[in-house]
Amino acid sequence: MFLWFERRIDPYPAETPDMPPRSLVRFVLYYSRGALPWLALLAVTSSLIAMVEVMLFGWLGELIDQLSQTPRDQFWASQGGRLALMAGVLLIVMPALNLLGSLVLYQGLMGNFPQRIRWRAHRYLLRQSVGYFQDEFAGRIAQRLMQTALAVREVAMKMTDVGTYVAVYFLGALILAGSQDWRLALPFVLWVAAYGAMLWQIVPRLGRVAEAQADARAGMTGRVVDSYTNIATVKLFSHSSREEAWMREGMDRFLRTVHAQMRLSSIQDIALNTINVALVASVAGVGLWLWSNGVIEVGAVAVAVPLAMRLNNMAHWIMWEFAALFENIGTVRDGIASLALPREVRDAPDATPLVRGPGAVRFDNVTFRYRGVQGARPMAVLDDLTLHVAPGERVGLVGRSGAGKSTLINLLLRFHDIEGGRISIDGQDIAHVTQDSLRAAIGVVTQDSSLLHRSVRDNIAYGRPDATDDQIAQALRMAEAQDFVPALSDSHGRRGLDAHVGERGVKLSGGQRQRIAIARVALKDAPILVLDEATSALDSEAEAAIQSRLDTLMAGKTVIAIAHRLSTIAAMDRLIVMDRGRIVEGGSHADLLARGGLYARLWARQSGGFLTADA
Known part of the structure; x- marks a missing residue:
């Protein structure tokens, strides 16, 4: 009853x-x-x-x-x-x-x-x-x-x-x-x-x-x-x-x-x-x-x-x-x-799942402004920006803080809607595809990779819930995390892949969190890869060990990478220099140095390998 x-x-x-x-x-x-x-x-x-x-x-x-x-x-x-x-x-x-x-x-x-x-x-x-x-x-x-x-x-x-x-x-x-x-x-x-x-x-x-x-x-x-x-x-x-x-x-x-x-x-x-x-x-x-x-x-x-x-x-x-x-x-x-607040970003009524292709990314005349405090004048972040990334091309974004690099990535992920222009992946306007399918096609490793308060296994398999233990182990090796994960434990006696990492991953060091995040993206295996200061939390030795793994991870993918430490992205196929929401230079590391423009000045003014705030 x-x-x-x-x-x-x-x-x-x-x-x-x-x-x-x-x-x-x-x-x-x-x-x-x-x-x-x-x-x-x-x-x-x-x-x-x-x-x-x-x-x-x-x-x-x-x-x-x-x-x-x-x-x-x-x-x-x-x-x-x-x-x-x-x-x-x-x-x-x-x-x-x-x-x-x-x-x-x-x-x-x-x-x-x-x-x-x-x-x-x-x-x-x-x-x-x-x-x-x-x-x-x-x-x-x-x-x-x-x-x-x-x-x-x-x-x-x-x-x-x-x-x-x-x-x-x-x-x-x-x-x-x-x-x-x-x-x-x-x-x-x-x-x-x-x-x-x-x-x-x-x-x-x-x-x-x-x-x-x-x-x-x-x-x-x-x-x-x-x-x-x-x-x-x-x-x-x-x-x-x-x-x-x-x-x-x-x-x-x-x-x-x-x-x-x-x-x-x-x-x-x-x-x-x-x-x-x-x-x-x-x-x-x-x-x-x-x-x-x-x-x-x-x-x-x-x-x-x-x-x-x-x-x-x-x-x-x-x-x-x-x-x-x-x-x-x-x-x-x-x-x-x-x-009862409206969603700022909604799927279009005619939205269809993104059809995965080779991974060509195009920004055509994109304009975007952040809407701040009500009544305040919106500030232009991107102004009539055009950028084409070929399938399999590795592109590095360079510029001072506030130049618009992270905003460009956020718009690609459609965290915000643009005011003008068009962003497309393999010819498909991202405004007319479902958000879930769009983000499923993009792997992202950020500077502050927070983890869910769940097991290491759950965190790594978050992008592919049906992954096997063998696939998870392979992703751990890709991220050079195979040594520390077996030694992890929590207050409930769970060990290794079953250990819980705490809220936002606080029980792990910054480098350990970053490696888990890299393993998670490696297992997701999306055709487009975004690296936003992906190795910033790693020491020099760990970064050197992971760099070769990242090269393997990037193989065959369209890559957009951001780094203030210019040496980490100098080997990219092409570097895009941004300033105040515009693209001011583009080319290889050697070409940009030879040109003697903004990139050359930024490279010259680095301190300890990092881009200084007043560069």
Whole structure:
């Protein structure tokens, strides 16, 4: 029985995620797809339970009247059928409704519903552009993903479950009290009005505070993750006290929202207790006055007073439920700011997979500007740049920092869309091929090759998940990593290829991380190879050992390499010199030196083999 209900909602829907709506209601409905029928069933069961509870109060009043009016020897004969019906409702109908509601709530919705939201939101975020993740704390994004999923579930469930139960119960209580005498219903009407006014004044404020609190909580979590992720830097600069101050600033911001929330909660509690006491007192007073004047029977008083006390007890729960509802609404609104953003780079509607060919790369009149702070004037990074790389050609990009070398690579990988011109691979415009197929055809080794917090085997095989151990071993030899990998171990006793490398590969040295990254690209075996300071983390001996391996890796591939240490790319087939987003020179190392231009000056001004900042 449990398993059947647990399988009613698919926690991992297969449909391709698209951008969520930015309005609150549509956002909640968007992420409630697949759960709406079960939310509706939950609302129906809650409504029926509320109706039965109110009916039981009405039957209780009639029972008391009959006890006072019917002789004892005739009571069972005259009231037996009604008592049997009450017993059936109480012992069979109510447990059945509660059973159904519990199964829908706990087995169907509580686990699967937020998991479904997390899955859909995570899949959408994975397809966001690189710039999206560069503008935010990773911890902040993760926090918003997790808390928004729970908040959407709570908003949807409280609106359907609690909302319908409360509405039906209140309406039933008014009808029941009014059926005895309209004056007996008057205190309930006034109480509902006062209660509604209090909700109207306090709960929206709680929602606004909750929105600020969710943002502050995400920011606080982001600061914690940032400190822990960069703990080596914190230690190296002896800035533990500075980190404490920075963290306290984030915690203080969060604590201020908590204090604001608690002040509203205190006001709410005091006001609620006041109107609740007034309700019980007024219902009892009006009931006794009407009974003493012979307008109503004692059963009506016996119904009205316990009903008022029941509402008294429910009022606190209802208030907190509505407060929690608006708090979750605030959290959802905060989440919308991160989760419902358009992708900067999207596959074209007619995008097709890239057909792999020999690897000809062409940049034709490419113009690109980074969009910085809103309102700031965009700065041109590449301006009408044209570059053709023949299949199998090895090209080195040279230039000072900011010349546009890395931007050129990022555009080839389509991390950003160009403003003008065209980039093509084997004659195929990369704007009209799928991003996944494009990047699958390009192997990249960067200066800062971060690794996933998984095993060495998982990291190396990331570009080819079906790789065999023999293929992985061959890639390790290619990267001169076959000696240190067998000696690796982690805190769980895993060794060699099974050892986990820590977050971003922190358990490995920079040179070890770089070798794993090179092995990963070697195993991927893409026709186009990009080397962005690929050997910068290696010492001279290791670089010399790997250089011959890189020559093997580059064989038969189209290669674009970037290096500030010009000696590492001097042997390339052609060197392209960039300055301020333009190509200013091109040719072999010897030709460029003989020309005496910018490259020759850069070569002459190197310090220790590196390009100086003011060269």
